[in-house]
Amino acid sequence: MPAPEAAPAPAAPPPADLVNVQIDGVWLKFPKGTRMIEACKQAKKEVPHYCYHPKLSSPGNCRMCLVEMGMPPRPAPGQEPEKDEHGMPKIGWMPRPVIACANTVAEGMGIRTESTLTQEVRKGVMEFLLINHPLDCPICDQAGECRLQEFSVEHGKGESRFREEKVKKPKNVDIGPRVRLDDERCIMCSRCIRFTAEIADAPVLGFTERGSYTTLAVHPGKRLEHNYSLNTVDICPVGALTSNDFRFQQRVWFLTETNSICQGCGRGCNMETHARGDTIYRQTPRENNDVNSNWMCDRGRLDFHFVNSEFRLTDPMVKNQGKHEVTSWKKAIQAVANAAVGVKGEEIAIIASARMTNEELFFVKQLAKILGTENVDVIPRLGEGDNYLSAADKNPNSNGAKLILGSEPGSKLAGITELMSRGRLRVVLALGENLLKCGFERRDLEKIPSLVTLHILANASAELSQIVLPGNAYAEKRGSMINVTGRLQRMDRAVNAPGNARDTWEILRDLVVACGGSNGLHSIEDVFSRLAAEVPAFQGLSFAKIGDLGVPVLETDEKIPLLEREKERKAKGIIVG
């Protein structure tokens, strides 16, 4: 009897396209197409390199990633390939090293990252890179995070046998408003050139001269001035490109990095804030392939100096006979409660900010509820986006404000302004915004009997306010925000707020309590848990679960132009991604 016809099997998933690769004697499996350098990295055998960058094309020019490589020899016809003790084909090692950055793994390939050949090659390349290098580490900004230093320790020779004159090249070259060039330090890896050409579409950098005299330069009549120029400083593996803003300000080994989120627009570029003590010295992009890749704009990264400003508000103040007097927090909070409690809800307005964290906005909502007002809004900031990362929404947390306050940012401002101009508002709380800079008229603000400003900087609106509450800046707080693509992201405290300024969320909580609300929230984690319980989009999340890279919480159709292009280049195999 013929066997019954088998039912058509469900389409099996294609077998994983894996290849066997031996790295330093251990056989491992990697997806086809994996670059050798990435395979080694996954095998915890980091291969030193200068020119290779996963987000840029691989020219293979530095030669630092040369490794010993082998393949099983093709067996003679009719012959079985010789097997090693693992039953894998025996590897025929090539006499010449190959670059690990641009070559991909293949079935049966062997890689030796620690062999004599590999080590000799690295030593040679290191020596070559140093013979014409000025070795001015003591005064170099890159010292401490310099790849030349790093690999000198691991692969360098103890002494120099170079007895010749070094090549002299231009130093302290002004190539743009924010970036400076020292050609003698340059190792010609071309990362900056590739960044400007491939990512920033502003190919203003190039090499002139040739051989050992090769010199990095801006093209005649051009400047490195686009809004992403400082990324070249980040990816420069040596001290050739330095930031005008940061140079000679601080030794990098004294800096502490804190994970944060850029506040410059709704993109929420992931970044690190570098500080020593309570002073911020620089901000650098932190890789997040769902947000900003490895990059960020110059405007965003340089927008931290206000945190260090001498105009920071350091003490709560209450106006007495037209003059601000420093007071205690307890008295200041009570003064706000005294002014607001008992006033009819429609005579109160709260103008908050989409620069606030979700946790702060949570209390803004609580406060509005307890004061019985529906006059609550944030100030929208629409500007121009670019074709890279910068979003048109210049607020970092418009999505959070919309989600938590439950209304479109800015939708109630006209109404509030109207009430204000008609003198109908008895209490206005300006939380994190300078009202005079947001379209409100001084004559209207002067009609408010109780104007309260919670801000970090002394400004004209604070000057008009009866009560001034000093909050903390983004770099001084922990909290979460939702970017324009709907991603919930977290920021950490890099520095402490000056003087008696306090965490903004705590000030708001104390206001809620003083106005009759209940307490019980003592940490950002607590606040977020409450948010998670109340806001469906946050369901199941905790502050810890947001992680360093954030989680998507809202569906948006917002695309990130720069990332879209990177995806294309990755699909074409031009970059690793």
Next chain:
Amino acid sequence: MAIQYISGKEPHAREKRLIFKNIDRVGFTPSIDSFLEDGGYEQLKVALKMEKSAIINEVKASGLRGRGGAGFPTGVKWGFIPPTNTKPVYIICNADESEPGTFKDRYILHQDPHQLLEGMIIACFAVNAKLGYIYIREEFPQAAIIVEKAIAEARAKGFLGKDILGSGFDCELYVHRGAGAYICGEETGLIESLEGKRPYPRIKPPYFPAALGLYMSPTIVNNVESLCHVKHIIQMGGAEYAKLGTPNNTGTRILCVSGDVQKPGYYEVEVGKVTMGEVIDVLCGGMKPGRKLKAIIPGGSSSKVLRADEKFKLKDGREIGIMDIPMDFDTMAACGSMAGSGGVIIMDDSRSMTWVINNLNNFYAHESCGQCTPCREGSLWMKKISDRIVSGEASPDDVDSLESVANQIEGKTICAFGEACSWPTQSFIKKFRDEMKGDCKPELVGEIVSDEGKVAAAGLAA
């Protein structure tokens, strides 16, 4: 009618003039009329009626190996174009003849440009390239003018352009001028230059020109002389052509002999049918009076030097002296050097090897493109060390440093320039170490320290 040559420039009886048939020929001009009178473009007519694959097979059968330096089989190279290719195919004629000691292509371009064009158009037809470029080095301004004129003439006669000779095949050739860089002779550097960029050689893999060449399309890069041979292969048939020369070293090639011989110049011979000794003594009339042979660079400045008294062991067990080496690809490789571009540099006992290597190191330091680290830094370092050796400011251990710098370059670079610049130093030191050390001052051992070294030494002492 017998071909007449300019008096004093007649080919030697041992020569076999195929490519250089019209060089120094009385009454022959670069004009198309001259070429046509001599039967020019007849092979193109033949080829256009052949199957494309048949032409490639003839070239394969001919055993023709590239005359630019690497000696790679031309027909095999043509076969590397991916069969599934849908992009345009390009042919580039590498007329960036810059290898020191080599001066053959220049004569073809100057005196017989149509021979090149005919070979190149046949090659274009064979690989279905509708566009070809002739990349002429900057230092050949006259050649560029002559070749451009030849292209215009060929186009006017219908050998170029649309529907060549009614075959339906369209082809255009253009001259592209270099800007004075040796590295543009490296095929991927040349392609970058042609694309308007700095001539930085590309990494291979993945950028093998036959698959990802000019504008990331399949591209065949052939030397001037190699393309000329194509015409003769069609004329003779691949198998017949392969009877010229010796097995695996077929055809004729032009040797460019320079240096200390009585009659330096160009000599077209069957590959492997003359020995080094015959080149020197028969073709070139021997060494200069009273002089003895000291060393030979047999295939352009990048090839490893051979010492006059060396003995070379061949695969078949024979041991031969320098004068017995047949001028072919394989034996020259077996002797530890290469036939390269055919530039034979003869040096007699009046020559200082220190001076020679310094001269070469100056050239390579000047010509390194600077893209990758070992060559960029190493070539200038080698020059600086050999500068000191020549000027008597070196200690004997500087010779060892020089050798190790070369070792640190070889095999670690993007392109073959790394070998080109390190092989001379390696071979000269290997074979003339005592002479070079003899030019150094033993009393300087440990005395030559750079400022940086002094600082380091001070630190150690403290």
